[in-house]
Amino acid sequence: LTSRDGVLDLALEAAPTRVRIGAREASVQAFNSSLPGPTLRIRGGDTLRVAMTNGLEAPTNLHVHGLHVSPEGNGDNPFVSIEPGESFDYEYVLPQDHAPGTYWYHPHRHGHVADQVAAGLYGTIVVEDPDPVPVARERVLVVSDITLDGSGNLTEASPPQRMMGREGETVLVNGQVRPEAAAAPGERELWRVVNACPSRYLRLTLDGQGLRLLGRDVGRLPEPVEVTEVMLAPGNRVELLVDTREGTSTLRTAPVDRGSMGGMMGGAAPGEGPGDDEPINLLILEVAGDPVEEPGPVPAGTALRDLRDEPVDARRTLDFDMDMGMGMGGMRGMSGPGGMMSFTIDGREFDAERIDQRAQVGTVEEWTLINSSPMDHPMHLHVWPMQVVADGDRDVSGPRWQDVVNIPAFGEVTVRVAFEAFSGRTVYHCHILDHEDLGMMGAIEVR
Ligand code: C2O
Ligand code: CU
Ligand code: CU
Numbered sequence: 001l002t003s004r005d006g007v008l009d010l011a012l013e014a015a016p017t018r019v020r021i022g023a024r025e026a027s028v029q030a031f032n033s034s035l036p037g038p039t040l041r042i043r044g045g046d047t048l049r050v051a052m053t054n055g056l057e058a059p060t061n062l063h064v065h066g067l068h069v070s071p072e073g074n075g076d077n078p079f080v081s082i083e084p085g086e087s088f089d090y091e092y093v094l095p096q097d098h099a100p101g102t103y104w105y106h107p108h109r110h111g112h113v114a115d116q117v118a119a120g121l122y123g124t125i126v127v128e129d130p131d132p133v134p135v136a137r138e139r140v141l142v143v144s145d146i147t148l149d150g151s152g153n154l155t156e157a158s159p160p161q162r163m164m165g166r167e168g169e170t171v172l173v174n175g176q177v178r179p180e181a182a183a184a185p186g187e188r189e190l191w192r193v194v195n196a197c198p199s200r201y202l203r204l205t206l207d208g209q210g211l212r213l214l215g216r217d218v219g220r221l222p223e224p225v226e227v228t229e230v231m232l233a234p235g236n237r238v239e240l241l242v243d244t245r246e247g248t249s250t251l252r253t254a255p256v257d258r259g260s261m262g263g264m265m266g267g268a269a270p271g272e273g274p275g276d277d278e279p280i281n282l283l284i285l286e287v288a289g290d291p292v293e294e295p296g297p298v299p300a301g302t303a304l305r306d307l308r309d310e311p312v313d314a315r316r317t318l319d320f321d322m323d324m325g326m327g328m329g330g331m332r333g334m335s336g337p338g339g340m341m342s343f344t345i346d347g348r349e350f351d352a353e354r355i356d357q358r359a360q361v362g363t364v365e366e367w368t369l370i371n372s373s374p375m376d377h378p379m380h381l382h383v384w385p386m387q388v389v390a391d392g393d394r395d396v397s398g399p400r401w402q403d404v405v406n407i408p409a410f411g412e413v414t415v416r417v418a419f420e421a422f423s424g425r426t427v428y429h430c431h432i433l434d435h436e437d438l439g440m441m442g443a444i445e446v447r
Helices: 113-119 159-164 330-335 433-437
Strands: 007-021 024-031 040-042 047-054 063-065 087-093 101-106 123-127 137-146 170-173 180-183 188-195 202-206 210-216 230-232 237-243 247-253 280-287 314-323 342-345 357-359 364-371 377-381 386-391 404-407 412-418 424-430 441-446
Touching: 007 040, 024 113, 101 113, 101 188, 101 237, 113 137, 113 433, 123 137, 123 188, 137 280, 159 433, 170 280, 188 202, 188 230, 230 237, 314 377, 342 424, 364 404, 386 404, 404 412, 424 433
Parallel strands: 007 047, 040 123, 137 188, 180 280, 314 364, 357 441
Antiparallel strands: 007 024, 047 087, 063 101, 101 123, 137 170, 188 237, 202 230, 202 247, 210 237, 247 280, 314 342, 364 412, 377 404, 377 424, 386 412, 424 441
């Protein structure tokens, strides 16, 4: 669905749906009966209007992940709740100079996010590039995972799966198991890959093909960078240029060690069970036929503001932790939604009535994100992109703008944020959606 004359008007229904996954019938939840939901194509300066209807049995809402739009009013507001059978009208106005890129949408009703995304509620938003890279074709690849029982019905996540962050048994690309794609040698393709899994990290490889990273989450890198492997935490997106070479290649995801609750819980965590150490084949690419001519050069991308050399107006620290709840909060921890554990930022679980951080419009802040726990937490901030300025031993010499930044177990990452353009209240949280539902989220008000 593409905007016309600066507007994209859309009726979106979240509802239970029967779909075909290969030869199987499955009962999932989806937007407009389509798994994934429709891809929305808009441009800087556009208005996106969504009339959303809740056809589910639980409350829901809509979030446009990564879009730089006002959090004020009915905009990108995670505090809205749409009850079953009700509707809500969203309007998002993109600034003229909105960063091009691959974004996505999903429900964000606290307490239900992981269940609803795991059930199939997600879709892609493309903000078109005013200086597009010439390519033979573009593919949107939404990677998700799902667990279905023998009759094709969704299964419920167990308490330990929620604590670890559930990983679905079947990994899908655009709602299918291992789809096939075809190209001719010498073509250049643009792949927009969305990690829509609630908790699964992706470590992608594509054997036998030339792979260049064009962008990550928001905007484009100044130059495409050759890569052999790309890592996506839950919520991350990448834009890849595939320079096709003759042969059959497989897009795979290798297992990622994202830590575990170790001795804290007992039982095998994802990545520790039998078979979890095997790569998963996601898509088969068949490159054959007559070679085509070299595509034109890659034009310079619209880079985001580089904050590395800018003065910092304020600094703050956020501490992500999981607590066994044996201390002061012990009893509360036992009875809370996380069962034995509490999932906190700065020692507190999410409270929609509380403002955890206050920042000023027009300032640049530096945030040190600390992970005091034995599991990775991918941190996500709404509305304003983050620029990673320090990440352990990882190279940050080239600019790295992201809206989801992984904080490794017992590690820390430093980011800078320019609180530009908008005021209002929004959230930051762990994008392991089970952790977000269990309380690992905070509210920020920017004035
Ligand atoms: Cu993708 Cu606050 O979410
Ligand atoms: Cu988001
Ligand atoms: Cu987490």
